[in-house]
Amino acid sequence: MGSDPQYIKFPDLTLAQHVFNLSNPSCPQTVRQTSLKKVQDAISENKMAPFYRHLAHPVEGILNHSGEGVPQHQASSTKSLITSNMLASRKSPQKSDFPWDESLYQSLVEDNKKELDAFQKEEDEAEEAAGDTEVLAARGKRAEFWARVGDKDKAIESHEALLEKTTFLGTKIDLVLAMIRIGLFFGDTLSVRKNIERANTLIESGGDWDRRNRLKAYKGLHLLTIRSYSGAAPLLLDSLSTFTSYELCSYSALVIYSVLAGSLSLKRVDFKAKVVDAPEIKAILGSGEDRVAALTGEVSSGPGAKDEEMKDASTSKATPGAATTAVNLTTLGAGSGIQAEAEVPVDFSPLADLVSSLYNGNYRSFFVALAAVEDNFLTQDRYLYEHRAWFVREMRLRAYQQLLQSYRVVGLNSMASDFGVTVDFLDRDLAKFIASNRIACTIDRVNGIIETNRPDDKNKQYADVVKHGDALITKLQKYGQAVRLRGSERS
Numbered sequence: 001m002g003s004d005p006q007y008i009k010f011p012d013l014t015l016a017q018h019v020f021n022l023s024n025p026s027c028p029q030t031v032r033q034t035s036l037k038k039v040q041d042a043i044s045e046n047k048m049a050p051f052y053r054h055l056a057h058p059v060e061g062i063l064n065h066s067g068e069g070v071p072q073h074q075a076s077s078t079k080s081l082i083t084s085n086m087l088a089s090r091k092s093p094q095k096s097d098f099p100w101d102e103s104l105y106q107s108l109v110e111d112n113k114k115e116l117d118a119f120q121k122e123e124d125e126a127e128e129a130a131g132d133t134e135v136l137a138a139r140g141k142r143a144e145f146w147a148r149v150g151d152k153d154k155a156i157e158s159h160e161a162l163l164e165k166t167t168f169l170g171t172k173i174d175l176v177l178a179m180i181r182i183g184l185f186f187g188d189t190l191s192v193r194k195n196i197e198r199a200n201t202l203i204e205s206g207g208d209w210d211r212r213n214r215l216k217a218y219k220g221l222h223l224l225t226i227r228s229y230s231g232a233a234p235l236l237l238d239s240l241s242t243f244t245s246y247e248l249c250s251y252s253a254l255v256i257y258s259v260l261a262g263s264l265s266l267k268r269v270d271f272k273a274k275v276v277d278a279p280e281i282k283a284i285l286g287s288g289e290d291r292v293a294a295l296t297g298e299v300s301s302g303p304g305a306k307d308e309e310m311k312d313a314s315t316s317k318a319t320p321g322a323a324t325t326a327v328n329l330t331t332l333g334a335g336s337g338i339q340a341e342a343e344v345p346v347d348f349s350p351l352a353d354l355v356s357s358l359y360n361g362n363y364r365s366f367f368v369a370l371a372a373v374e375d376n377f378l379t380q381d382r383y384l385y386e387h388r389a390w391f392v393r394e395m396r397l398r399a400y401q402q403l404l405q406s407y408r409v410v411g412l413n414s415m416a417s418d419f420g421v422t423v424d425f426l427d428r429d430l431a432k433f434i435a436s437n438r439i440a441c442t443i444d445r446v447n448g449i450i451e452t453n454r455p456d457d458k459n460k461q462y463a464d465v466v467k468h469g470d471a472l473i474t475k476l477q478k479y480g481q482a483v484r485l486r487g488s489e490r491s
Helices: 013-023 029-046 049-056 072-077 102-129 132-149 152-165 169-186 189-204 209-225 229-242 251-265 268-276 279-285 288-296 307-314 329-334 338-342 349-360 363-378 385-404 412-419 423-435 457-483
Strands: 409-411 441-444 449-452
Touching: 013 029, 013 169, 029 049, 049 102, 049 132, 102 132, 132 152, 132 169, 152 169, 169 189, 169 209, 189 209, 209 229, 209 251, 229 251, 229 268, 229 279, 251 268, 251 279, 251 349, 251 363, 251 385, 268 349, 279 349, 349 363, 349 385, 363 385, 363 412, 385 412, 385 423, 409 412, 412 423, 412 449, 423 441
Parallel strands: none
Antiparallel strands: 409 449, 441 449
8 A cells, every 4th residue: 555656757737838839829930830749749758649640630630720631520430539638729729730540540559450469479478377466557658558559439438447347545546546547548427527536436445645645746636637726725735735647747736826816716825835935935936035845844834923024025026037947845854856857947027926926916017927827827738728817817706805904995997007907908908807796895986996895704694694595496496396395286
């Protein structure tokens, strides 16, 4: 149960990010070219015949735009190998120069057949002359093979078959975690949710600390992909100090996900303790002095952290030169920086400005930082891209609420000046949130003021009970009509 994790090498989730870059219209041309080479090299190196067909086939390929080759109506006669949701846009993906080479594909298919024959031979020999352990090892190689070449259906099928035969709890958890990554790789949210529930059941039955810790990061990332930031924030933030799931994402990516989720969903007190003052985040987003203090343990996070110290730290904005490299605190303690060195340098300054300006109430800088975060992070990450407009809207709402809750009346011109926007934009933006009952205030354009309405908790609770009670009664009436509860109406 305490053995080293297995089946963590494939699928490579960074490859899915490169495929996403190829279809992302906001991705720079140089990045797309680099991603194209990475994908082509991975296909050749790992003999990924099914995945190559899924991407580049003239008819079935998701990156194909010409429709040349076999007519479209004949595509139904050829069974599609893979179904996925890997592209940035489902309607009009970014055109990419990813050519189809029939000879390359046939050579990859032949290599795959040779490997499968070797696995079958090894499995037959194990069944005849060895024990169950050797048979499972041979089947494990087959399962890992399908995950490596990028065939989703066969990879899931082989992992499921192996899971039924495996008796060791640790191996079972590793197999389910591998299926979670397969789902994440192909963007299959339903499969990810199902396997997370299975992994959670296995962990609760006696999983070791390392696998329990890994599952925490898996669950946090899944909740992030389904727009459940309030559930993802505590899991991702707790994973910062003990992160080991490099097969899932880099430490830099974990910091980005944690900060974004915490900034949107945490209350102000928790936001200060777990994001603004967290040593793991200060070590990445902080200035030079803050980073050194966080790494040496001089700063601590928690409700007891002093507000004055936070203000001194947050007023100095992180510069690109001081916040360009991701640092994993766990590797520092272990004396190994291999994983951190392998990460691509990231400029965290927009993220640092977002956190600092939001907490300190510098809303003009906050809007600028929010735009930079959208350009540098939200539009460039496959997990965040789909929810980028929603995230920006919710962050604007949070800033509006934070300002308005402190005042009874606010001047419209004054508030627009604070946020660095026009009065018309602020009027339109606030009107949307007011209409949906997200902000309790009214706008008086004649007098140029915004008047906040704060109903007391008892009245609000009473109104909520009446509202939900009416909805429940309506549903019960419809249900009664459907099933004919009254005996006189029974046939």
